[in-house]
Amino acid sequence: MIKFEAIRKLEALSRQGRTVFLLRDLQKVFPEDSPATLKAGLKRLIDEEILCRPVKGVYVNIFSPKDSYLLELVVKALRRGEYNYVSLESALSGYGIISQIPIDRLTVMTTGRSGEYQTPWGTIELTHTHRSILDILDATFETQSPLKQATPATAIRDLRRVGRNTHLMDLKEE
Structure with a gap:
């Protein structure tokens, strides 16, 4: 997973109103990544505060507009x-x-x-x-x-x- 490409894909999803993802959703967003590569890439995105993992298996795009819901x-x-x-x-x-x-x-x-x-x-x-x-x-x-x-x-x-x-x-x- 290339950081620039990941950010580009997450921004596109954010424009469509997609903010919260399950691991299986992200597997579809990054189909070229093996499970190990995806896991390592998600860890990097979390460490760099691009994604947040509020609950195990759930990921939130930090840069998406947040609402009260x-x-x-x-x-x-x-x-x-x-x-x-x-x-x-x-x-x-x-x-x-x-x-x-x-x-x-x-x-x-x-x-x-x-x-x-x-x-x-x-x-x-x-x-x-x-x-x-x-x-x-x-x-x-x-x-x-x-x-x-x-x-x-x-x-x-x-x-x-x-x-x-x-x-x-x-x-x-x-």
Whole structure:
């Protein structure tokens, strides 16, 4: 991997709105590289602060324009192929149902496995749900953000279902 060519390809992807990549995405971007060459090249790009690896296997182009949805883009990459939606404290705070604003944490329900990931931009908390796909689609809606958003009733139900602290909820809002 030649640094100049890598930067050129990453800039082109950035212009198309591609900021966050999995290793398998980068294998397609650099098909001429063997797995060992790609790994070494990615390490150099990280060391030279062209790429950032916020979570194992996820890479972010440092020079891409950052928006407020970067954590959500990382979630989409982490749980690609799963249904994910913003819920729990993140959604309830947005609706004003709880008074605390989780500024450094994004809480997401996912059909994938649960996990907590520390990134340079905040903590991602993924909580597994057994809900059916149809139930998820009925209980969420699209916004301008990359992930679907839980309705207020769904976020409250999720909070109770996973056994989280409900003492912060303003029951008048509910």
